[in-house]
Amino acid sequence: MIEAVGLTKRYGDKTAVYNLSFQVRPGSVTGFLGPNGSGKSTTMRMILGLDNPTAGQVTIGGYPYRKLPNAPRQVGALLDAKAVHGGRAARNHLLSLAQLSGIPARRVDEVLGVVGLQDVAGRRSKGFSLGMGQRLGIAAALLGDPQVLLFDEPVNGLDPEGILWVRNLMKSLAAEGRTVFVSSHLMSEMALTADHLIVIGRGQLLADMSVKDFIAANSAGFARVRTPDTEPQLREKLSTALAEAGGQVLPEQDGALRVTGLPLPRISDIAHDTDVRLWELSPHQASLEEAYMRMTQGAVDYRSTIDQKAGLQQPLPPGAQPPMPVPGQGQPGWYAPPPPQQGGQPFAAPQGGPGPYGAPGAPAAAPGADAPNPYAQHAPQAPQGQAQPPAAPPQAPAQPPVAPAPVAPSAPAAPTKPEDAR
Amino acid sequence: MAATQVVRSEWTKIRSVASTVWTLSLAVVVTIALGMLISGLSANEFDNMSERDRLSFDPTFISFAGMSLGQLALIVFGVLVVSNEYSTGMIRTSLAAVPRRGTFLASKIAVATGLALVVGLATSFVTFFLGQAMLGEHRAEIGDPGVLRAVIGGGLYMALIAMFSMGVAAMLRSPMLSLGILMPFFFLVSNILGNVSATEKIGRYLPDQAGSKIMQVVTPVDDETPYGPWGGLGIMVLWVIAALVGGYVTLRKRDA
Numbered sequence: 001m002i003e004a005v006g007l008t009k010r011y012g013d014k015t016a017v018y019n020l021s022f023q024v025r026p027g028s029v030t031g032f033l034g035p036n037g038s039g040k041s042t043t044m045r046m047i048l049g050l051d052n053p054t055a056g057q058v059t060i061g062g063y064p065y066r067k068l069p070n071a072p073r074q075v076g077a078l079l080d081a082k083a084v085h086g087g088r089a090a091r092n093h094l095l096s097l098a099q100l101s102g103i104p105a106r107r108v109d110e111v112l113g114v115v116g117l118q119d120v121a122g123r124r125s126k127g128f129s130l131g132m133g134q135r136l137g138i139a140a141a142l143l144g145d146p147q148v149l150l151f152d153e154p155v156n157g158l159d160p161e162g163i164l165w166v167r168n169l170m171k172s173l174a175a176e177g178r179t180v181f182v183s184s185h186l187m188s189e190m191a192l193t194a195d196h197l198i199v200i201g202r203g204q205l206l207a208d209m210s211v212k213d214f215i216a217a218n219s220a221g222f223a224r225v226r227t228p229d230t231e232p233q234l235r236e237k238l239s240t241a242l243a244e245a246g247g248q249v250l251p252e253q254d255g256a257l258r259v260t261g262l263p264l265p266r267i268s269d270i271a272h273d274t275d276v277r278l279w280e281l282s283p284h285q286a287s288l289e290e291a292y293m294r295m296t297q298g299a300v301d302y303r304s305t306i307d308q309k310a311g312l313q314q315p316l317p318p319g320a321q322p323p324m325p326v327p328g329q330g331q332p333g334w335y336a337p338p339p340p341q342q343g344g345q346p347f348a349a350p351q352g353g354p355g356p357y358g359a360p361g362a363p364a365a366a367p368g369a370d371a372p373n374p375y376a377q378h379a380p381q382a383p384q385g386q387a388q389p390p391a392a393p394p395q396a397p398a399q400p401p402v403a404p405a406p407v408a409p410s411a412p413a414a415p416t417k418p419e420d421a422r
Numbered sequence: 423m424a425a426t427q428v429v430r431s432e433w434t435k436i437r438s439v440a441s442t443v444w445t446l447s448l449a450v451v452v453t454i455a456l457g458m459l460i461s462g463l464s465a466n467e468f469d470n471m472s473e474r475d476r477l478s479f480d481p482t483f484i485s486f487a488g489m490s491l492g493q494l495a496l497i498v499f500g501v502l503v504v505s506n507e508y509s510t511g512m513i514r515t516s517l518a519a520v521p522r523r524g525t526f527l528a529s530k531i532a533v534a535t536g537l538a539l540v541v542g543l544a545t546s547f548v549t550f551f552l553g554q555a556m557l558g559e560h561r562a563e564i565g566d567p568g569v570l571r572a573v574i575g576g577g578l579y580m581a582l583i584a585m586f587s588m589g590v591a592a593m594l595r596s597p598m599l600s601l602g603i604l605m606p607f608f609f610l611v612s613n614i615l616g617n618v619s620a621t622e623k624i625g626r627y628l629p630d631q632a633g634s635k636i637m638q639v640v641t642p643v644d645d646e647t648p649y650g651p652w653g654g655l656g657i658m659v660l661w662v663i664a665a666l667v668g669g670y671v672t673l674r675k676r677d678a
Contacts, residue, residue: 048518051677066521077518083511085439092438099431100519102424140515 001025001179002047002148006056009042009203016042017203019056024181024198026147029174031194031211032183033292037301039203040183041079044152047181048077060148072101076141077150081133081157086126090117090136093125094143101144111139130157138166148179155189167193187292191215201296218291223264225271226256226280234276241274242267256280428520428529436503436533445499446537449580450545453492457549460487461556468560480640481562482572485553489576489637490609492545493583493630496538497604500587503534504669505597517678527592527673531666535585542580546573568639568651575636575655582655583608586629586662592669633658 002024009017017039024030034040045051047058049065060068060075068074084093094108112118115135120128125136134157141149151170155163170193174180184190190197190211197214199207207214225242227235239249239257247262259267264283271278436442464484471479507513520526550573554561562569591600608630615625625631626647635647635654649657 045514045677048514049521050514050517066523068521071521072519075518079514079518080511083514085435085506085510085512087439087441088435089438092434096431096434096438097515097519099434100427102427 002058002060002181003062004043004047004056004058007043007046007053007058008055009039009046009051010054015203017046017053017200020200020203020205021056022198022205022208024179025196026179027174027177028195029170029180029182029193030196030198031190032181032198032200033185033187033190033296034183034200034206035185035296035300035302038201038296040185040200041152042203043200044077044079044150044181044183047150048075048079050079070101072097072103072146073144074146075148075150076144076146077152078134078137078141078154079150079152081130081137084125084133084136087124089122090125090128091121093136094139097140098143103143107143111142114142115139131159131162134158135162138169146178149173149181151180151182153183153185155184155186163189187289191288199292199295201298202301206295214291215288218288218295221260221283221285223259223262223267224252224256224280224282224284225259225267225278228277228279229255237274238271238276241270241276245270425525425529428525429533432529432533436537439506441502441506442499442537445495445502446541449492449495449499450541450548452495453486453488453545454549454552456488456491457485457553458488458556461485461553465557465560474643478640478642479560480638480642481554481557481560482550482569482639483637484557485550486546486572486576486634486637488549489579489634490613493580494605494609496542496580496584497587497608498601499538500534500584501591501597501600501604503530504588504591505595505600508595509597513678523673524670527670531585531588534588535581538584539577539581542584543574543577545580546576550576562639566639571651572637572639575651578655579633579636579658582633582658582662583630586658586665589662589665589667589669593665593672595672627657629658629661632661 004023005021007017007020008015020039020043032040032043042051043058046053047060047065057064059065063069065071065075088096091108091112094111095105098105098108109118109121112121115138117132117135117139120132125133128136134154138151138154141151151166154166154170158166167189170180170182174195182190182193194211196210197207198205209217225238227238235255235257239251242249242257242259242262245262245266247267248260250258250260252258262270264281268278268281271281461481461484464479464481468476468479507516516526517523550564550569554563564570564573587600587604590604591597594600594603612625612628612630615621615628616631617625632649632654635649636651638651647654
């Protein structure tokens with residue numbers, strides 16, 4: 001069991017992790033999610049006693065890592081696949097780690113077999129590919145047959161076979177009653193592997209709940225409505241009508257409308273009543289990936305912008321179409337519609353308030369309690385008056401099974417609600 | 423976690439990288455070859471020397487002339503043993519496995535120093551006997567007063583130089599920075615300070631100048647050095663302790 005209480009790490013005036021509290025329990029795979037630079041690796045390093053927290057503490061089985069008796073037999077970690085001396089053969093690398101805790105050399109050959117590196121055991125690890133390096137790192141983590149395992153981005157660089165293997169490895173380790181803590185920035189991967197999720201953004205806790213609850217709270221459905229391209233005024237007319245009926249309308253890149261809060265038959269009726277022809281009316285389910293992106297969009301530090309290629313642009317050959325912009329790029333408010341329950345977000349993204357980030361660089365559209373419909377600000381085409389959330393979105397449960405509000409910026413000291421934590 | 427386990431692990435680490443073999447064999451070859459060359463040249467030169475120089479003629483010390491270059495290879499060895507951990511990122515794996523950083527650093531230094539001492543002592547004896555062979559009739563015998571002390575001292579000197587480099591590397595972490603400071607210091611700065619009369623008094627308290635006193639058997643005429651051979655080695659040991667304490671404090675305090 002890993003327990004963090006009020007964990008904070010500052011590097012100079014940059015806060016990497018702020019007031020993070022969570023528990024990682026044995027017997028399940030706990031996913032640790034967050035965008036690049038959100039503090040995942042810093043947290044992992046603090047768990048392993050490599051970095052000293054500025055405030056707060058983190059313990060494994062009740063001990064700070066540096067005081068843990070016979071640590072290599074209790075905790076195995078893969079931090080950085082390239083954190084090995086490239087001039088040392090794979091087997092010697094593992095042997096030096098095994099000797100630390102009195103693990104027999106026989107075990108080194110065992111784990112080399114487990115990760116599939118037995119044929120390159122005598123080769124220097126600097127010639128290894130990223131995937132082979134990951135396998136070597138996983139071998140090092142498994143060496144002491146530990147009860148607590150930490151993996152930082154274990155599937156980076158692995159082939160599909162390797163990804164499947166890691167996924168099954170994590171699950172089987174957890175099924176044996178071990179504590180497995182896996183960081184990733186891939187929601188889709190975690191949805192398949194993890195039982196429990198801890199999501200952070202900008203070093204602060206965004207969510208701490210089971211995957212099941214996360215899906216229930218976040219995978220909102222929506223309808224895609226397309227009106228004839230030839231008559232844009234119809235689109236305006238329908239948007240207004242749908243908004244008046246209590247739906248939330250979000251224009252998409254290609255001119256279609258995303259509608260939430262209204263069932264499909266009702267949309268069809270409204271279109272009929274307002275005398276608008278429809279070219280498309282289709283049901284869609286927002287993916288977990290989108291839900292995760294929406295949750296973290298206010299906390300993304302490194303966001304790509306559209307490549308203008310100023311002065312470098314080749315003239316297009318005659319007749320060629322300029323490429324369509326990629327949906328979502330440079331459009332922070334684009335992602336999935338808000339979750340189905342009334343009142344907007346289950347997660348308060350860190351913004352202003354008591355947090356260390358005054359959010360000067362944060363997009364203004366960060367979903368939060370004071371902006372129930374963040375899309376309204378980014379959708380100038382959308383008529384005013386639709387910003388009110390629907391009273392009760394009919395196509396979704398009125399409330400998620402549990403109230404998933406693990407941390408609000410105003411109450412950062414209340415880390416984990418017991419009912420969230422399985 | 424027993425210290426012996428960490429020592430075994432560090433031994434596996436040190437023997438499984440190529441840089442250990444390269445730096446140590448370079449130290450051996452350079453020290454012996456240069457010592458033989460200088461010894462041979464000095465033997466030919468002896469007849470042209472002034473009376474004063476003949477009185478100061480120290481065949482033992484001359485055979486250790488290669489030490490001034492050979493120590494540079496040992497500095498590289500000491501620096502690489504420690505800073506390789508940082509430059510490769512291995513330090514995070516190592517410290518995750520050995521959370522007690524004092525044990526980690528002590529074991530690493532003990533293993534590397536032991537190796538440097540064995541290599542240093544072997545080098546010292548070989549370079550002495552080959553150097554004396556080159557000196558011919560001006561040779562010193564191992565049984566002469568002070569000679570055995572000088573030869574063993576040569577081995578101790580090499581081990582201490584490696585230890586000092588490890589301490590500095592533990593403080594600075596970067597191999598380039600550590601070598602960039604240590605190499606010019608021992609190759610140039612120390613020699614310059616020791617040979618300019620204005621700074622001579624300070625220069626002789628530098629680690630290499632003080633430490634190399636142990637290899638002298640014949641005290642030069644009008645030598646004013648205020649310490650003897652063991653006193654000089656003691657001064658060097660103080661430098662080494664300071665570097666190691668600095669390295670330990672850095673490792674303990676800073677994030678890996």
